[in-house]
Amino acid sequence: MLKQIFTPILMLLTISMAMDCGPSQETKDLQTKAKKIIGAIPKTMPGSEKDSDALVSLGKKLYFEKKLSANESQSCNSCHNIEGKSAGVDNLPTSPGAFGKNGDRNSPTVLNAGFHFVQFWDGRAADLKTQAKGPILNPVEMAMPSEKDVLDRLSIDPEYPSLFEKAFPGERTSLTYDNLASAIAAFERTLVTESKFDDFINGDTSAISKKELEGFQIFISVGCTSCHSGNLLGGQMYQKLGLVNSYETKDLGRYSLTKKIEDKYVFKVPSLRNITLTGPYFHDGSVTTIENAVEKMAFHQLGKTLTAEETSKIVAFLHTLSDKKRAN
DSSP, rough: HHHHHHHHHHHHHHHHHHHHOOOOOOHHHHHIIIIIIIIOOOSSOTGGGOOOHHHHHHHHHHHGGGSSSSSOOHHHHHSSSSSSSSSSSSSSSOBBBBSSSSSEEEEEOTTTGGGGGSSTOOOOBBBBHHHHHHHHHHHTTTTOOHHHHHHHHHHHHHHHHHHHHHHTTOSSOOOOOOHHHHHHHHOOOOOOOOHHHHHTTTTGGGGGGGHHHHHHHHHHHGGGGGSSSSTTSSSEEEEESSSSSSOOOOOTHHHHHHHOOOTTTEEEEOOOOTGGGSSBBBBTTOBBHHHHHHHHHHHHHOOOOOHHHHHHHHHHHHHTTTTTTTTT
């Protein structure tokens, strides 16, 4: 009889003690490192505090507008797909333009792009607004002949003139190419993602599995954070591709822009946010799997050869960086 009474009580006490124990010291230490080295992604992008609803709404419409391409076949979303669970890319090595010719570089994700210190692989645009102006007039991409042609097309649309007036009140001429880019940038500033890793940093130690935590520890110990740190785990510096062991590529990186010898094969370090959703990888989209990308980066950038187990655990960690709404 006593056994029947006390057994359930002992079980409850055991569960309670286990819950009181909480996360291990190792988990707490990794959480501290995560906060210090990475940090949770901010809820809003710089500049978004000034964006009105009318401006964002106009930007969203323009983002999906195929009238911004010469033959009305392409929109921003064509190469940087954000619909459904798409992660701001088209998942192609390089993207076809309005007339079928492919660009030279892999289309980077637009998700969280406003947090990057510059835009494009070579950093030729300082911000989202400058970036938005480029593809529309690029002869390989959207191929519009001129800014005037873009504005002429939008001005005869039954909706755009009034939408620009609402988004840019008080301006004598609201429908301008500069304002078009401002609106697209405002919409892109809303594309902030949230991940399990952010939950972990913000206090939920149960958000990350043992294998994922081990992957984060390996990620730190082999030296990945020398380039992939900060809120975006990248996107804040330039680095030479093939820093330790040379990487075979015809693309000269920033050198094509600056003509400085030290910029040969130098590219913006990509963010690892949503990285498992945005393949294929590298500036040329030549690497098809995230596992191969991790192995190549370890070898070419750090001079290290990872074991299959190390690669698997790092990849498990990288999955925690995916947007919770888009992750499978």
